[in-house]
Amino acid sequence: MPTVGEGFNIAVTGSTHDEFGLRFTADPHVHRRLVERLNNKMQKSR
């Protein structure tokens, strides 16, 4: 996770986004990948 102010170009959004942080709110496949990844990173470690 880059730190703001260290020289990285950072994109942050609460919208549905792909692995590069780019918004893809109209694509259900991107949304599914995102939701599954965000949930699975903890669910798999229960």
Next chain:
Amino acid sequence: MEDEIASIGAVIGASWAGAKAMTATFGPGFSLIQESIGYAFMTETPCVIVDVQRARSSTGQAAKCAQGDFMQARWGTHGDYSAIVLLPNSVQEMFTLTIKALNLAEKYRTPVILLADETTARMREKVIVPPPEEIEIITRKRPRAGDKAFSV
């Protein structure tokens, strides 16, 4: 901060700036920050939120113990999300689980909730604090120089 919404906003901003950030509140304040918890989950912002529960809804009974926020800790914000919630039952666990909460937040890049209650908050007991070198500290992964994997 002027209110809980500002507090959680400051926590998210501090985390983006590289700090390990935490805020503490009670039931009504926990309700106020729910939307931002969802935002922190979606933006994968590591942070810790302490909720010291009280009896009843709203201002309720300030000096009475209850666990009414139990479901809110898991289902409080909207959308599909998973929550990590830790529940201390002693002063010692308040100490150890706070460290664990920060570690889990950094490891999984997600908000972690420390769910205490009025009784635990008012307890007084001896706490064993281990030497710093014996405490496991997890810090978020940072990008490496020249890392091209996610270059746009």
